[in-house]
Amino acid sequence: MKVDFYRHPLGADDLAALTEALASPILTNGRIGERVERQIAEFLQIPHALLTNSWSNGAVTALRALGVGPGDEVIVPAMTFIATANVVEWVGARPVFVDVDADTLLMTPEAVAQALTPRTRAVIPVHLYGQMCDLPGIRQALDGRDDVALIEDAAHCFEGALQGRRPGALSDVAIFSFYATKNVTCGEGGAIVTRHAALAERMRRIRSQGMTQGAKDRFSGGGYNHWDMTELGLKSNLSDILAALLPAQIAAIETTRTQRQHLAQRYRDAFANGPLRMPHWLPQRDHAHHLFPVHAPADLRDAAIRALEEVGVSVTVNYRAAPLVTYYREKYGFTPEMFPVSHAWGEGVLSLPLYPALTAAEQAWVIDAARARLYPLLTSAAA
Numbered sequence: 001m002k003v004d005f006y007r008h009p010l011g012a013d014d015l016a017a018l019t020e021a022l023a024s025p026i027l028t029n030g031r032i033g034e035r036v037e038r039q040i041a042e043f044l045q046i047p048h049a050l051l052t053n054s055w056s057n058g059a060v061t062a063l064r065a066l067g068v069g070p071g072d073e074v075i076v077p078a079m080t081f082i083a084t085a086n087v088v089e090w091v092g093a094r095p096v097f098v099d100v101d102a103d104t105l106l107m108t109p110e111a112v113a114q115a116l117t118p119r120t121r122a123v124i125p126v127h128l129y130g131q132m133c134d135l136p137g138i139r140q141a142l143d144g145r146d147d148v149a150l151i152e153d154a155a156h157c158f159e160g161a162l163q164g165r166r167p168g169a170l171s172d173v174a175i176f177s178f179y180a181t182k183n184v185t186c187g188e189g190g191a192i193v194t195r196h197a198a199l200a201e202r203m204r205r206i207r208s209q210g211m212t213q214g215a216k217d218r219f220s221g222g223g224y225n226h227w228d229m230t231e232l233g234l235k236s237n238l239s240d241i242l243a244a245l246l247p248a249q250i251a252a253i254e255t256t257r258t259q260r261q262h263l264a265q266r267y268r269d270a271f272a273n274g275p276l277r278m279p280h281w282l283p284q285r286d287h288a289h290h291l292f293p294v295h296a297p298a299d300l301r302d303a304a305i306r307a308l309e310e311v312g313v314s315v316t317v318n319y320r321a322a323p324l325v326t327y328y329r330e331k332y333g334f335t336p337e338m339f340p341v342s343h344a345w346g347e348g349v350l351s352l353p354l355y356p357a358l359t360a361a362e363q364a365w366v367i368d369a370a371r372a373r374l375y376p377l378l379t380s381a382a383a
C-alpha cells in the first residue's frame with residue numbers, strides 16, 4: 001500500500017467558490033477576503049483578522065508594524081521551522097534561540113525569563129505540532145515589560161485552544177499559515193489576528209506597500225481616489241482566488257479537529273509501550289494535532305525513514321533544530337551543545353502521516369509497518 005504524507009481536502013466541491021472569485025473584475029484581495037477575515041475573527045473571537053499571502057510575510061508585516069528592527073532581539077524556540085527565525089532576520093533584528101522543554105518540545109517561561117535583555121522587543125512562542133504553549137506563564141516571564149510584544153507562531157494551531165482561549169486571545173498578535181500541508185490550506189496563505197485596533201490598521205497598511213488606500217478602496221465611491229504612502233510596507237495581501245478556498249474548511253474545523261484527534265489517539269495507543277518516544281500532551285488544551293512526530297535514536301532515524309518508505313509510507317522530519325542549520329551556525333557560531341534538547345529531538349524525530357482523509361486501513365498499514373520494521377531495528381540496537 002502507498003500512504004501519502006499529506007492529502008489536502010480540496011476538490012470538486014470547491015469549484016463553485018473559485019468560480020465566484022473569478023467573477024470579480026479585479027483578482028486581488030477584495031470582498032471574499034473580507035468575508036473570510038470576518039469568519040476567522042468570529043471563530044477565534046478576536047476582533048481583527050487580516051489575510052496574508054503566507055505566515056512568513058504576515059510575520060514580517062507584524063514585526064514591522066510593532067517597530068521591531070536593527071538592534072532589537074526577538075526570542076524564538078530552537079525547535080521550530082526556520083521561518084520563525086527567518087522573519088526576525090528579514091526585519092534586521094537578532095533571533096535569540098532558546099532550548100525547549102524535553103517532554104513537550106515547547107518554549108518555556110523559564111527559558112524566556114533567562115533570555116530576556118534590555119534589547120528584547122518580542123517573543124515568538126511556537127505552538128509546536130498543534131499544542132499551545134503556556135502563554136500566561138510566558139507573559140509573566142516578561143516581568144511587566146510592555147515594550148516586548150508577545151507574538152504567537154500559530155502555524156500549527158488554527159483550531160487549538162488553551163483552557164478555551166484560542167490563539168490571539170492571550171497575546172498581542174497570532175499568526176497562522178495556510179501553506180499546502182497545514183490543517184487549513186489554500187496552497188499558500190496565512191492570517192494575522194490581534195486585539196489591538198491601531199496595530200491592525202497599521203498592519204493593513206504595511207500589507208499593501210504602506211499605501212493609505214488598498215486597490216479596492218481606490219475605486220470606492222464610484223471614481224478614482226488618490227493614495228499616499230506614509231511608511232515602508234511590503235506586499236503581503238492574499239488574492240481572493242486563494243481566499244475563496246478557505247471558508248468551507250473553517251466551517252468544518254470542529255469536525256476535522258475531532259478526526260485528527262482520533263487518528264492521533266490511535267497512533268498514541270498503538271505505540272504506547274513501544275520504543276518510539278512521543279511528545280507529552282498537556283492537560284487543559286485542545287490539541288490541533290497538526291503533526292504526529294515520533295522519535296528514534298539519532299543513529300537509526302534515517303534507517304527508520306528508509307524502512308517505512310520501502311513499504312510505501314511517506315514521512316518527513318519536523319524539525320532539525322533551527323539554529324543548527326548552516327546559515328545560523330555560521331552567522332552566530334551556534335553549536336549543538338547550546339541547544340541539547342532541540343538538537344537531540346531534531347536528530348531523531350520523524351513525522352507519520354496524519355490528516356482527516358487518512359483511512360483506517362492506511363493508518364493500520366502505517367502502524368503495522370512501524371511495529372514490524374522499526375521496533376526490531378530499535379530494540380536490537382538497544383540490546
Ligand SMILES: *Cc1c(COP(=O)(O)O)cnc(C)c1O
Binds near residue numbers: 056176177179190
Ligand atoms: C509552515 C510554518 C511556518 C511558515 O508558514 P508559511 O505560510 O509557509 O510562511 C512558520 N512557522 C511554522 C512553525 C510552520 O510550520
